[in-house]
Amino acid sequence: MDKQWNELYDVVVVGSGAGGLTAALTACLRGLSVIVIEKTELFGGSTSKSGGTIWIPNNLYLKEAGVKDTYEQAKTYLDSTVGDRVPESLKKAYLRKGPEMVKYLHENTEHFRWEYTPNYSDYYPESAGGLASGRAVEAQLFDLRKLGDDIKYLRTSGLPTKGMVLKSSEFHKVNMIMRTWIGKMKAMKVGMRLIRTLISGYKPSTLGEAAIARLYTCLKEAGGEVWLQIPFEDLIYENDRVTGVIAKRDGKEIKIQARQGVVFASGGFSHSKELREKYLPQPTNTEWTLSAEGQVGDVIAAGVKLGGQLDLMDKLWGxxxxxxxxxxxxxxxxxxxxxxxxxxxxxxxxxxxxxxxxxxxxxxxxxxxxxxxxxxxxxxxxxxxxxxxxxxxxxxxxxxxxxxxxxxxxxxxxxxxxxxxxxxxxxxxxxxxxxxxxxxxxxxxxxxxxxxxxxxxxxxxxxxxxxxxxxxxxxxxxxxxxxxxxxxIGTKGGLVIDESARVITKDGKPIKGLYATGNCTASVMGETYPGPGATIGSSMVFGYAAAVDIADSVRKRDGDHVPKRTMSV
Incomplete structure (x- = not known):
């Protein structure tokens, strides 16, 4: 190995939220060696702090629940809400690769398990193609004991629930505890869950915590790695492509080679006072954001330095x-x-x-x-x-x-x-x-x-x-x-990507070896928010798209056998 590299992997993912973990998991399942680097001391990003639902039309969990949906109906809905604010190719890729991603991870892992959230309506159900029954699915309840010692590194939601663990589908019913029998029964079920937690070693999780815990557990079982407190510093660009990243470990600079590609998935710039005041509507304040700390736009700047195009920088997931x-x-x-x-x-x-x-x-x-x-x-x-x-x-x-x-x-x-x-x-x-x-x-x-x-x-x-x-x-x-x-809950403007999540330059060409997903990109949802989980869902879909494109490119070049290549010095 060239002496300039401290570590060598096929794929380097920057950021450990749902988008980053999905990209890493998919790459691992496709036979590539992967490292996820996370600048903070906890994994999970803003996803861990969220409701954890994903809005992916026409997916297998919706079909299992009897929700009638089609590609055509979902496309009509995106056209009526998002409109032409984003490229047609991006909307089509989201609607086709989303159900594909859900099915692939369901069939190839033990812990990727989600469930329909009944009647959690699309945000604009009366618009053409909208569903009042909703398209939201959430991670099934997960026992955090399966994380082993890594449980102490999971970012938690911080919700003021006094130890109670509620699924998204349960919350609005528990909110009616004083009004309906269903509310009382659901509150009793949640209370029994709390009692079980207090008298046994059971550690149930729901919402964003469960989504992250499931993805993280799948990744570890597939052979992927997540390194914490490894802040990204810059990209390494040589021979007309991105070949790795510069990061810091224990205060020292390290260079990690990415033989096949780098995937940015580290969030937007919600915690950057400078960028908020430059781009967002005024007044604005970093104290108003619910996003995880550390999201200051550093990966966006690195992409721009290589000619990356920006869009939707004045928009946020408000x-x-x-x-x-x-x-x-x-x-x-x-x-x-x-x-x-x-x-x-x-x-x-x-x-x-x-x-x-x-x-x-x-x-x-x-x-x-x-x-x-x-x-x-x-x-x-x-x-x-x-x-x-x-x-x-x-x-x-x-x-x-x-x-x-x-x-x-x-x-x-x-x-x-x-x-x-x-x-x-x-x-x-x-x-x-x-x-x-x-x-x-x-x-x-x-x-x-x-x-x-x-x-x-x-x-x-x-x-x-x-x-x-x-x-x-x-x-x-x-x-x-x-x-x-x-x-x-995050900014929604950033690097422009194509249907394979490749970062695009101002002249419309992809930057070789550089991919991005999530809130560091210009969202496929444009200026709107079609349904619960459109943030996490789109991040996961294009994380998946990036990994598939990388693996397919390797296979076309090297044939069907893609060996795992992990080296350290």
């Missing part, structure tokens, strides 16, 4: 967020659909259907923001009835809101709408009028201003005991207010 004192930022998904809860601007007025998909919510926060009627922050307003009926920021019904929230000024509380308005510095008469108008809509069951509750997506997190699951009067003191900011 979600309203709020950060209680002493806790990480929280993503209010179900809360916004809760009947009896509204969100207002600095003038005390509603400006949006509170239940819309979180990506669209942030777009409208920015679209409606101005000096006179600021929406940053907005205020989430609810009353005692909401507090006693539903979960709010992980707090169970009748469980008190932490005193610290009020003592620090984070949350506000008052006996009247006017009193609450004074505490959040909005016109008292305006907030009272807004609440009165909303209450009229609640009694009539129709939101005349913003049509809340008319979409199947709105209703998924609503209260099924009500005529309109998303509307109920807001009139039972005391009243509460919590600030909401335009956060994100």
């Amino acid at each position: 979600t309203p967020t709020s950060a209680p004192p002493g806790a990480p930022a929280f993503m209010p998904v179900a809360e916004r659909a809760t009947p009896g809860l509204i969100i207002v601007n600095s003038y005390g007025e509603r400006y949006i259907n509170e239940s819309v998909p979180y990506h669209e919510f942030v777009d409208q926060m920015y679209g409606n923001n101005n000096e006179e009627d600021s929406t940053i922050p907005s205020w989430m307003i609810f009353d005692k009835r909401v507090k006693n009926r539903y979960l709010v920021f992980g707090i169970m019904p009748f469980q008190p809101i932490p005193k610290e929230w009020f003592e620090t000024g984070y949350a506000k509380k008052a006996e009247t709408p006017e009193g609450l308005a004074e505490k959040i510095n909005v016109p008292p008469e305006k907030l009272a009028k807004t609440i009165a108008r909303f209450n009229t809509f609640a009694v009539n069951g129709v939101d005349e201003d913003f049509h809340r509750g008319e979409s199947a997506y709105d209703r998924y997190y609503g209260d099924p005991t009500l005529e309109n699951p998303n509307l109920a009067p807001l009139n039972k003191a005391p009243y509460y207010a919590i600030p909401i900011y335009p956060g994100d």
Whole structure:
């Protein structure tokens, strides 16, 4: 081996989220030697912190559940939501390679196992090709004991669930614990799971943690490696192609040869103050992001240095967020659909259907923001009835809101709408009028201003005991207010890729040996967000596409036998 190399592998993957692990796993299963390098001390990336669903139309788990879907219907839906903002070839590749990826990993591994999330609607189910029954699948519950000693290196979600482990399909039912028998039964099931965990060695995981744990376990069993605390520094480019990476190990520079290709899968630039202020809508703040630390755009810069083309740099996977004192930022998904809860601007007025998909919510926060009627922050307003009926920021019904929230000024509380308005510095008469108008809509069951509750997506997190699951009067003191900011689960702009996940230059040519997937790329979803898991799903699909292209290229050159080649010096 050339003395310039410290390590030699066929494929080097940068980043250990779902996209990176999928690329590495697929490459391993295709007979290639693979190393995943991760700059932080934990593997899993932002996927581990997520809901862990993947939105891949027409996949085998949907078929097993009896969900009727076709390539043509899914294509119609992408055309009606994403439109022509991304190349046609990219949309087609996603829809064809997605089901192929799911089937391949299901058939070739023991632990790649997912399940349909019933009725978790597409985000725009009323659009052409949309499904109210949804296309979301989530990782099956996984016992973390199977990770062995590596369990201590798994990034955890940090969700405020007090030790309870809930699947995505269970959460919205448990949220109805005070309202439906199904909610009570599901909560009892979750409680029994917690008891089992406390009295035995059982370590169940769900959501993003389960997705990552399953992929990681598959990769290790296939012979792949993951190195932690190995930050990427730069690409090595010679003889008109990428041949490896420069990284750091224990503070020293190392060079890792990638005989067949490098795959970038390390996220976008959510934690870069400089890049956020350069590209994203203003105001912006790294404290509002829910993405894993370390995502500062370093791989994007390395790709640009070699001529890589950029797109969608002003877009993010938006979600309203709020950060209680002493806790990480929280993503209010179900809360916004809760009947009896509204969100207002600095003038005390509603400006949006509170239940819309979180990506669209942030777009409208920015679209409606101005000096006179600021929406940053907005205020989430609810009353005692909401507090006693539903979960709010992980707090169970009748469980008190932490005193610290009020003592620090984070949350506000008052006996009247006017009193609450004074505490959040909005016109008292305006907030009272807004609440009165909303209450009229609640009694009539129709939101005349913003049509809340008319979409199947709105209703998924609503209260099924009500005529309109998303509307109920807001009139039972005391009243509460919590600030909401335009956060994100990651940026969605970056390097432009083709249908094989090859990084493309400004003149439309692929950079030989360089592939990318996930949030360091310009998303196949363009400026929108078609369904739950479109982020993770697309990252996995193009991670798979990259590995397949690399393996196919090797096979065409070397024949059917692809030996494993792993060397260290």
